[in-house]
Structure formats: C-alpha cells, structure tokens
Amino acid sequence: MLQDGHGRRFYYLRLSVTDACNFRCDYCLPHGYQARHQQPDLSVAExxxxxxxFAQLGTRKVRLSGGEPSLRKDLPELIHSAKTTPGIxxxxxxxxxxxxxxxxDRWHHNGLDQLNISIDSLDRKEFAHxxxxxxxxxxLTxxxxxxxxxxxxxxNAVLLNxxxxxxxxxxxxxxxxxxxxxxxxxxMQTGDNRDYFASNHLRGTDIEQQLIESGWQLLPRPLDAGPAREYVHPDYAGRIGLITPYSKDFxxxxxxxxxxxxxxxxxxxxxxxxxDLRETIRTGDADALAEKVRALIGNKEVSHYLQQGNTGGTQNLSIIGG
Incomplete structure (x- = not known):
C-alpha cells in the first residue's frame, strides 16, 4: 500500500485526460480555455x-477528469481501460x-460506475451566466x-457567496x-481568480451547520471516498456532501x-x-512507474497551505482536474 511520510494511505487516483474545457465558468476559466503546453495528452495506452x-500500489478507484473529459472522443476506451485494470x-x-x-449509454457500456456532474445553479439563466x-x-436529462x-x-456545486x-x-x-x-x-483560490475569490468565498461550514440543525446526519466515510463529508435525511431521496478545504485538519x-x-x-x-513521469510512462513498464511513484511520495507535504494563501502552481482547476 502506498503511504506517505505522514501516515496517509492512497486508494484513489484522479487521472486528468485533458486540460481543455468548453465552459467559461467565472471562478475557473472566465475567458475560456487557453492551451499552456505543447505536449500531447496521454494516449489510451499511456x-x-x-x-x-497505481493499481499495484493499492489504488482501488480511478476518476477520469479534466478539463472536460468528454472532449476526448476516445473517453469510452479510457473508461474501458480503467474498468479492466486488475485491482481497480x-x-x-x-x-x-x-x-x-x-x-x-456508451460510458455505461464501457464500465462507468460513478458520474460527477458540475452544476452550480438550478436556475437556468444563472447557470448560463x-x-x-x-x-x-x-x-438534467x-x-x-x-x-x-x-x-x-x-x-458538484461550487459555493458562491x-x-x-x-x-x-x-x-x-x-x-x-x-x-x-x-x-x-x-x-478555492487559484493563481487566476484571486479577486473573484476575495468577493465570492463562502465557508462550507456555515451551510453544514444549517443542515445539521435541520436534521441531516453524517455518514461514515469509505476508504476510497473523496474528501466530502456526506449527510443523509429521512425526508430526502438525495444526499448532501460538503468539501471544505479551508477547514482545520482537512x-x-x-x-x-x-x-x-x-x-x-x-x-x-x-x-x-x-x-514528470512521461518518459517512464512511455516505456509501458508499469512496475518501473510504480517504483518511481513510491520513491516520490515521500515529498508530499502535510498540508496544501491554502489557509495561508498558497495556490502553488495551480493557475486554474482545469489544469489537473480539481
């Protein structure tokens, strides 16, 4: 099992298949997608x-992300490749x-288990804006x-004040x-949205407290789950999760x-x-790649330091899939 120097174990790989996106969301790509590199995206084989x-290292779940993954015509092949990987x-x-x-339907046919769709508003005009x-x-259809x-x-809905x-x-x-x-x-603050963040950030814990007071109950968190704390309510068919990266010990x-x-x-x-793993990836040697990842995991920091205003190299969330 892959483990870093802080005792955290890693069951979950988020694999971006493109950083291109056709949306122009205010908080991410308000001016539209602009390519920042010349190198081609990973092929299906890569x-x-x-x-x-990653499966050799204990990964149980793979999420194919972007950008917008459906911009790749071979996304069904990528889904099939993930589904047929032993251990995933x-x-x-x-x-x-x-x-x-x-x-x-084609994604389902090729083995898709879970789907995440971004909808920041159920008001049609606001969504379009x-x-x-x-x-x-x-x-919605x-x-x-x-x-x-x-x-x-x-x-997924980004909280906007x-x-x-x-x-x-x-x-x-x-x-x-x-x-x-x-x-x-x-x-979340990124390199490109500092002013937008300053005027629109809303603490998720404020919403969470309202839910608790309304009878929503916290569920246990599976090992390969994402970072959300999920709540259920007997009067609702759906659930609510909260991802609060600015909270203590996130x-x-x-x-x-x-x-x-x-x-x-x-x-x-x-x-x-x-x-950069590209040269090792190109060899097709999964064993060598696994060893390289194992050697690099010791460099993982204890925190993202977002609460200190750090945005690292993340100019916008389409670059590596949020």
Missing part, C-alpha cells in the same frame, strides 16, 4: 500504464455534462438517464425526489493522488509543480 502502476474496483468520470445525453452555456435542461442506468451520480441561500433552497427541493449526492464545494484524511494529462504527478492539487 493512461493504461499509469492505472496499472470503481471507475468514475467528472464532467460538465454538456454532451451527457448522447454519451452516457456562470458557465457561458444555456444547456442546463439537457444536462442526461442525469436522469444516468440514474436509469444505475450509475451512482453526484452533482452571492445568492447562496436561494441556490441552497432550490437544490434542497430537487433532492426531495432526486437520488443524487449533491456536493457543495468551497470556492488534509489529514487525504487519500488521493493526481496525474495530469501530460503525465505529471501532482502530490497535491496545490503543489508548486508536477513531477
């Missing part, structure tokens, strides 16, 4: 080498849902289909009858590592730089 290496028990995709109705695309009804197929579905309580009530009404897990994510339960679409290992979302 991604397979990465997943086999769960395969997830994080997407903005733009293509969801037309692709979800945030993302630059008026496509919320289409995304895709989610309905995912649920029909039995895919465990989560919805202005209008937060209105959006919370809209989401709660939706969760009454919709069996998804809604995850409220605290807005990093103590870190169980995930990230590899970028260019083959760099990021020991933290907010590392100063990625550690």
């Amino acid at each position: 991604a397979s080498t990465v997943m086999r290496a 028990k769960r395969v997830a995709v994080t997407s903005n849902g733009y293509k969801l109705p037309s692709v979800i 945030i993302t630059g695309h008026d496509c919320l009804p289409k995304i 895709g989610i309905d289909r995912a649920l029909e197929l039995g895919i465990a579905t989560k919805v 202005d209008g937060a309580h209105t959006r919370l009530h809209q989401f709660l009404a939706w969760l009454k009858t919709t069996p998804v897990t809604l995850r409220f994510i605290e807005l 990093c103590n339960t870190c169980n995930r590592l990230r590899v970028s679409a260019q083959g760099k290992l990021h020991l933290c979302l907010f590392s100063d730089t990625g550690l």
Whole structure:
C-alpha cells in the first residue's frame, strides 16, 4: 500500500485526460480555455500504464477528469481501460455534462460506475451566466438517464457567496425526489481568480451547520471516498456532501493522488509543480512507474497551505482536474 511520510494511505487516483474545457465558468476559466503546453495528452495506452502502476500500489478507484473529459472522443476506451485494470474496483468520470445525453449509454457500456456532474445553479439563466452555456435542461436529462442506468451520480456545486441561500433552497427541493449526492464545494483560490475569490468565498461550514440543525446526519466515510463529508435525511431521496478545504485538519484524511494529462504527478492539487513521469510512462513498464511513484511520495507535504494563501502552481482547476 502506498503511504506517505505522514501516515496517509492512497486508494484513489484522479487521472486528468485533458486540460481543455468548453465552459467559461467565472471562478475557473472566465475567458475560456487557453492551451499552456505543447505536449500531447496521454494516449489510451499511456493512461493504461499509469492505472496499472497505481493499481499495484493499492489504488482501488480511478476518476477520469479534466478539463472536460468528454472532449476526448476516445473517453469510452479510457473508461474501458480503467474498468479492466486488475485491482481497480470503481471507475468514475467528472464532467460538465454538456454532451451527457448522447454519451452516457456508451460510458455505461464501457464500465462507468460513478458520474460527477458540475452544476452550480438550478436556475437556468444563472447557470448560463456562470458557465457561458444555456444547456442546463439537457444536462438534467442526461442525469436522469444516468440514474436509469444505475450509475451512482453526484452533482458538484461550487459555493458562491452571492445568492447562496436561494441556490441552497432550490437544490434542497430537487433532492426531495432526486437520488443524487449533491456536493457543495468551497470556492478555492487559484493563481487566476484571486479577486473573484476575495468577493465570492463562502465557508462550507456555515451551510453544514444549517443542515445539521435541520436534521441531516453524517455518514461514515469509505476508504476510497473523496474528501466530502456526506449527510443523509429521512425526508430526502438525495444526499448532501460538503468539501471544505479551508477547514482545520482537512488534509489529514487525504487519500488521493493526481496525474495530469501530460503525465505529471501532482502530490497535491496545490503543489508548486508536477513531477514528470512521461518518459517512464512511455516505456509501458508499469512496475518501473510504480517504483518511481513510491520513491516520490515521500515529498508530499502535510498540508496544501491554502489557509495561508498558497495556490502553488495551480493557475486554474482545469489544469489537473480539481
């Protein structure tokens, strides 16, 4: 089992398959995607080498992320590669849902277990304002289909200060009858959004306290789960999760590592730089890659230091998939 110098074990790989995104979310890419590199994204064969290496190190779950993963036409092949990797028990995709109705059946056919879709507002006009695309009804139709197929579905919503309580009530009404897990994510400061962060950051613990007072109950956290604290309520079909990276001891339960679409290992979302694995990946030698990752894990810091204003080399969250 892969373990760092602080006793944390890593069951979960977030593998970015592209940093490109077709949305223009205010807090991430307000001016649209602009390529920052010349190197091609990992091929299916290279991604397979990465997943086999991490599976040897105890990884149980792989999340294919971006950018927007559906911009890759070979995403179904990447899902299949993850699903057929010995040792990998769960395969997830994080997407903005733009293509969801037309692709979800194929993703399911190739082995998708879990789907995360980003929806920051259930108000159609506000959604269009945030993302630059008026496509919320289409995304909700895709989610309905995912649920029909039995895919465990989560919805990610970034907490934004202005209008937060209105959006919370809209989401709660939706969760009454919709069996998804809604995850409220605290807005995180990156290199590109400092002014936006200063005016829009809302503490997730404020929302969490409201939920507890309304009868929501905390669930146990699985070993390969993400960072959310999940709550259930007997009157709701859906669940609510909270990801609060500015809370005390947030990093103590870190169980995930990230590899970028260019083959760099990021020991933290907010590392100063990625550690280049591309040459080893290209050999196709999963054993050698596993040993290299094992040697590098000792460099993982105890904290992301976000609370001190550190954003490391993360200019925006599309670079390595959030």
